[in-house]
Amino acid sequence: MKQKTDHHILYFRLAMVMYLLVLCLQLVFDTSFIESISLNQVLEEVPHVLLPVEFTFYLWPIIILWEAFGLFAGQRRQAFTTFDQSYSLLVAPKLVELSFYHTVYLLIWSQQLYLFTFILMVLYLRRIISFMKLISYKSSLNEPSWLLKLPIGLHTGWLISMTAHIFYSYLVSKGLNSHNGWMIALACLLILAIATGSSYLYARYGNQAIMPAVLIFQLGLLYHHYPRSSFGLRHNFFYLVIAVVFILTLAVYIRYLRYQIKQKTF
Numbered sequence: 001m002k003q004k005t006d007h008h009i010l011y012f013r014l015a016m017v018m019y020l021l022v023l024c025l026q027l028v029f030d031t032s033f034i035e036s037i038s039l040n041q042v043l044e045e046v047p048h049v050l051l052p053v054e055f056t057f058y059l060w061p062i063i064i065l066w067e068a069f070g071l072f073a074g075q076r077r078q079a080f081t082t083f084d085q086s087y088s089l090l091v092a093p094k095l096v097e098l099s100f101y102h103t104v105y106l107l108i109w110s111q112q113l114y115l116f117t118f119i120l121m122v123l124y125l126r127r128i129i130s131f132m133k134l135i136s137y138k139s140s141l142n143e144p145s146w147l148l149k150l151p152i153g154l155h156t157g158w159l160i161s162m163t164a165h166i167f168y169s170y171l172v173s174k175g176l177n178s179h180n181g182w183m184i185a186l187a188c189l190l191i192l193a194i195a196t197g198s199s200y201l202y203a204r205y206g207n208q209a210i211m212p213a214v215l216i217f218q219l220g221l222l223y224h225h226y227p228r229s230s231f232g233l234r235h236n237f238f239y240l241v242i243a244v245v246f247i248l249t250l251a252v253y254i255r256y257l258r259y260q261i262k263q264k265t266f
Contacts, residue, residue: 011092012071018099019068025106026061038110045112048178049233050168050187052220059158059216064102066151071095073147091141091148094131098155101127114170121163128156129201136205150209157198157213164190165217178233188241191218195249202256211253218246 030039039057071092101124109117135141135149142149168190172178178187198214201207224231225239 011096015071015092015095015099016068018096018103019064019071022099022102022106023061023064023068025103026064029106029110030058030061042110042112046114046169046173047233048168048172048187049184049225049235049238050165050178050190050221051224051233052165052217053223056216056220059154059213063151063155063158067095067155070147070151090134090138094127094134098124098128098131109166112173114166114173118163118166118170121159121166125156125159125163128152128159132156132201132205132207136207149207153207153209154213156201156207157210158217160198160201160210161194161214161217164194179235184235184238187238191221191242191245195245195252199249199252199256202253206260208253208257208260211249211256215246215249215253218242218249222246 028038039054043051043054101120105117105120105124108120132152135152168178168187171183171186176183178184194214194217198210202210221242222239223229225234225236225242227234227236227239
């Protein structure tokens with residue numbers, strides 16, 4: 001028993017160290033403290049129509065801080081024995097894995113290695129969807145929802161958006177003009193795919209935090225493409241498509257949320 005307990009404590013400590021590393025890297029990346037690994041450099045290197053306004057990327061440190069707080073609080077909730085056991089056995093190892101993916105993602109994306117970043121993001125996304133599925137099916141991990149369920153949902157929704165964004169960045173980095181007709185069509189399809197995929201995951205796993213992340217990504221695009229924007233790659237038709245998809249996504253989110261609230265009431 002002692003060996004098993006020590007093993008779980010090791011995972012918790014490793015998870016905390018990894019989250020501290022990820023948070024430091026994310027802040028360095030977002031604040032451009034080191035010029036060679038900065039968000040501004042990456043965004044200026046390959047600008048394109050599927051680029052949201054810069055402040056939307058600050059959702060990353062919010063997600064990481066929320067998950068780190070949940071990790072710390074999860075170790076302290078001694079009154080919830082079932083939650084503590086599930087957290088020790090299932091959650092801490094997953095959080096270590098996600099932190100590792102995020103660290104590697106920041107390092108290779110900052111070097112504009114878009115193809116490798118996209119491949120990593122697909123693997124990263126698969127792992128976090130699997131984790132979200134585990135949380136959804138394991139009732140002991142659902143309450144309190146703010147501790148684990150909601151931050152992982154927000155993480156998943158933002159990761160879906162970022163995976164599509166990085167895929168498009170890779171295509172543009174190979175010399176394709178994002179203002180070409182078929183590239184605009186591809187951007188529209190990606191926006192629709194993000195909304196559809198997130199709606200499906202919300203309907204299947206009931207994690208309401210997925211959709212706000214996608215809506216924030218869409219708002220970031222709307223800000224860049226609205227008619228009076230100073231964004232150099234602004235596109236009027238793409239703006240209309242984003243606006244329509246945003247309204248549909250918001251409507252689907254509100255409908256699912258109301259249905260979810262009714263289910264809990266009954």
